[in-house]
Amino acid sequence: MSGSPSRDGGRLPYAGVELGGTKCVCTLAHGPGEVLDQRTIPTTMPRETLPAIVATLEEWHGSTGFAALGIASFGPLDLDPRSEKFGQVRATNKPDWPGADVLGTISAPFDVPVGFDTDVNGAALAEIAWGAGQGLDDFAYVTVGTGVGVGLVVHGKPTRGIGHSEIGHVRVPRLAGDTFEGVCRYHPDCVEGLASGTALKARVGARHVGDIAPDDPVWEPIVHTLSAMVHDLVCVTGPLKVAMGGGVIARQPHLIERVNKGVVASLGGYMPLPQDGPYVVAPQLGAMAGPLGAIALAMAAEKAAT
Numbered sequence: 001m002s003g004s005p006s007r008d009g010g011r012l013p014y015a016g017v018e019l020g021g022t023k024c025v026c027t028l029a030h031g032p033g034e035v036l037d038q039r040t041i042p043t044t045m046p047r048e049t050l051p052a053i054v055a056t057l058e059e060w061h062g063s064t065g066f067a068a069l070g071i072a073s074f075g076p077l078d079l080d081p082r083s084e085k086f087g088q089v090r091a092t093n094k095p096d097w098p099g100a101d102v103l104g105t106i107s108a109p110f111d112v113p114v115g116f117d118t119d120v121n122g123a124a125l126a127e128i129a130w131g132a133g134q135g136l137d138d139f140a141y142v143t144v145g146t147g148v149g150v151g152l153v154v155h156g157k158p159t160r161g162i163g164h165s166e167i168g169h170v171r172v173p174r175l176a177g178d179t180f181e182g183v184c185r186y187h188p189d190c191v192e193g194l195a196s197g198t199a200l201k202a203r204v205g206a207r208h209v210g211d212i213a214p215d216d217p218v219w220e221p222i223v224h225t226l227s228a229m230v231h232d233l234v235c236v237t238g239p240l241k242v243a244m245g246g247g248v249i250a251r252q253p254h255l256i257e258r259v260n261k262g263v264v265a266s267l268g269g270y271m272p273l274p275q276d277g278p279y280v281v282a283p284q285l286g287a288m289a290g291p292l293g294a295i296a297l298a299m300a301a302e303k304a305a306t
Contacts, residue, residue: 012067013221014302016294017053017106018119019073021094021146024049026056027291028066031299032130036064036240038291043074046100046286053106061110068113068244068305070297072122072290073102074149079117079164093147093185093192113305115297119143121158121165122293123245123283124151129296131284132243140239141283142167143246143290144226144255148192154237168192172228175221195225197248214254223255227262230280234263241274246282256280260299 013036016027019044028037037060041052047051049265060066082262087103107114116124124133124141125146133139133153141151148168159165169190183199193199200209203218230242249255260280264273273279283289 006298009172012065014068014070014295014298015057016070016291016298017057017289018122018294019043019049019071019102019103020119020290021074024053025291025294027295028051028060028064030290031204031295032126032285032288032292043094045096046105050100050102052181054109057106058109059074066110066112066298068298068302069107069110070115070122070294070299070301071103071106072117072119072297073295074147075118075164076166077102077116077118079160084193091186093183095166113298113301115299115301117158117297118149118151118164119290119293120149120151122155122297123289124153124158124243124284124293125296125300126292127243127283128153130292131289132281133241136240138237138239140167140233140237141289142226142229142242142244144244144248145246146196147196147198148164148196148229148246150229150233152233152237152239154239159237166231167229170229170232172225172232175224176262178221178224179276180221191225191229195222195229198214199248200248209248210251212252213251213302219252219255219258223258223262226259227266230259230263231266234267234273238271242280243283243289243290244280245286249282250287253282256282272305 013030018025024041026039029035029084039056078085089097089100103116127133137156139153143149150167152165184193
């Protein structure tokens with residue numbers, strides 16, 4: 001898919017903003033094979049991060065221009081266009097961000113179509129378009145990083161209802177003997193509270209996360225929790241494949257095989273899984289799944305506007 005005509009007769013690229021819990025990645029691209037520019041901005045406080053994003057977009061808009069804008073943000077988000085808080089961050093474990101008007105602040109200066117969704121829904125759509133989910137209408141993308149997020153696509157569309165998917169806050173049974181308090185201030189025994197990167201840091205204390213060996217016992221409750229989450233996904237929406245990425249998984253790739261085994265054991269033969277390869281896989285787009293998710297949202301917004 002290509003953008004609208006540019007000022008010099010070519011095709012305009014798309015601008016994408018992936019606003020994550022730790023950093024924001026702004027991307028100017030025609031697609032995965034043609035990234036024109038990319039900038040990284042720390043995610044600190046809204047009054048610092050959002051103006052820095054806008055400044056980057058204004059620079060691109062004033063030079064090359066862009067056909068549409070995609071914003072893929074951490075959440076929870078208000079995604080109901082009828083709501084007076086549409087585009088804002090809702091309850092979150094990240095200080096200073098509840099109530100931040102992500103959509104309004106970033107999109108206001110630009111008269112282009114705008115796509116807006118969660119960062120993980122964007123990544124799921126990018127993996128469906130160009131990565132591990134190609135050809136699938138039912139697919140889940142999991143990121144295990146600062147928090148745990150799940151982009152859930154059912155019948156070709158991200159789930160909606162009273163809100164977007166928040167599988168990272170599903171409450172799961174703890175591994176027997178696990179007395180870890182949890183790090184989520186809303187529900188300590190949810191997936192994010194027990195198995196996120198933040199939880200892992202709390203579990204290991206002064207040890208450096210990057211130095212933890214694959215056979216360290218700390219991984220047992222992490223694998224148990226992530227396996228239980230995927231078990232729930234299988235039973236509730238039955239995605240045909242689950243891609244699991246994020247900083248924790250990228251640094252500890254052995255976790256994917258262990259989660260696959262954990263899911264099979266947890267299901268106990270009750271729900272059949274596809275037999276064409278591992279059910280839980282690494283995202284084919286790697287670290288670009290999130291940034292390209294924002295580009296996918298921009299493309300979809302341009303298509304919807306025509």
